[in-house]
Amino acid sequence: MKCVLDNGTVLAQEVETARSFFKRLKGLMFRRSLDKNTALLLSPCVQIHTCFMRFAIDVLFLAEDGSVLYVKENMKPWRVSPIVCHAVQTLEFAGGTLKGRVKVGQRVDFK
Secondary structure (H helix, E strand, C coil): CEEECCCCCCCCCCEEEECCCHHHHHCCCCCCCCCCEEEECCCCCCCCCCCCCCCCCCEEEEECCEEEEEEEEEEEEEEEECCCCCCCCCEEEEEECCCCCCCCCCCEEEE
């Protein structure tokens, strides 16, 4: 499954999913990196942490309809995001992937 913005920009060619409690808890912890063409979808999710991570990530918090509620680029290890009200999913990318291309209000689709 790929992740595409409403303007047609492909953000990730592959989307891994983490829907169980333990998969969401583990997330990207202990990995050495995340491929630039891959994203991790955490669902449900209103807040994330980067404890035990080895690299920075870019993060999108999404509403039920796929609209972007909050964007955090280059979130370094050992940080905690704010709680994003109304978020139902979070997309995590390797740091530097988004490069200012995503704005709050845009919509993300999975194809």
